[in-house]
Amino acid sequence: AQSVTQLDSQVPVFEEAPVELRCNYSSSVSVYLFWYVQYPNQGLQLLLKYLSGSTLVKGINGFEAEFNKSQTSFHLRKPSVHISDTAEYFCAVRLTGTASKLTFGTGTRLQVTL
Amino acid sequence: NAGVTQTPKFQVLKTGQSMTLQCAQDMNHEYMSWYRQDPGMGLRLIHYSVGAGITDQGEVPNGYNVSRSTTEDFPLRLLSAAPSQTSVYFCASSSGRLAGVSTGELFFGEGSRLTVL
Numbered sequence: 001a002q003s004v005t006q007l008d009s010q011v012p013v014f015e016e017a018p019v020e021l022r023c024n025y026s027s028s029v030s031v032y033l034f035w036y037v038q039y040p041n042q043g044l045q046l047l048l049k050y051l052s053g054s055t056l057v058k059g060i061n062g063f064e065a066e067f068n069k070s071q072t073s074f075h076l077r078k079p080s081v082h083i084s085d086t087a088e089y090f091c092a093v094r095l096t097g098t099a100s101k102l103t104f105g106t107g108t109r110l111q112v113t114l
Numbered sequence: 115n116a117g118v119t120q121t122p123k124f125q126v127l128k129t130g131q132s133m134t135l136q137c138a139q140d141m142n143h144e145y146m147s148w149y150r151q152d153p154g155m156g157l158r159l160i161h162y163s164v165g166a167g168i169t170d171q172g173e174v175p176n177g178y179n180v181s182r183s184t185t186e187d188f189p190l191r192l193l194s195a196a197p198s199q200t201s202v203y204f205c206a207s208s209s210g211r212l213a214g215v216s217t218g219e220l221f222f223g224e225g226s227r228l229t230v231l
Contacts, residue, residue: 106156
């Protein structure tokens with residue numbers, strides 16, 4: 001079975017600074033990888049996804065993530081964060097060729113301050 | 115666009131009471147699921163369905179029942195509520211199940227916050 005690890009439960013950062021949110025996964029077979037964002041009191045929405053092809057994936061709101069198969073990682077980055085990026089971010093993994101059952105990480109709370 | 119609609123948004127129950135959380139989607143999605151979100155534990159899958167008449171258990175199914183009589187609706191029933199079921203519940207749907215090019219993108223409702231006293 002697959003699993004996802006988000007080591008950082010909270011990441012504080014100043015506005016306009018760069019940020020990286022870490023995600024590592026464990027799976028013996030090929031996977032699809034996702035980042036979801038949850039703004040306060042809302043449901044989750046898709047930020048970006050890796051299915052195949054280029055290992056650098058660009059998403060909404062200026063975020064990007066890089067799939068590293070050898071490191072089994074899918075870290076999320078943004079070169080300059082904004083106050084409005086304050087939210088909880090979830091990494092998720094799904095095995096290829098199976099029903100849409102995602103396994104989520106425990107989430108990273110990104111807190112952007114002035 | 116309605117997307118995924120959950121009701122109620124808030125509910126307080128006493129231990130032992132039963133209730134149903136409603137979920138409806140208008141995107142003709144085959145796949146629907148229920149998650150619970152607890153602090154420090156992320157989202158955990160309770161039950162899921164890959165089509166009308168087909169349901170299966172997720173990671174934490176105990177104490178919950180589901181049914182899928184139509185493509186649109188996927189209600190979650192708490193049979194006898196316990197304080198351990200205090201949580202935020204999310205319904206999510208996606209198109210495609212075993213399709214080779216399925217994106218697996220889940221569309222979430224806004225959540226139902228349940229408190230069991």
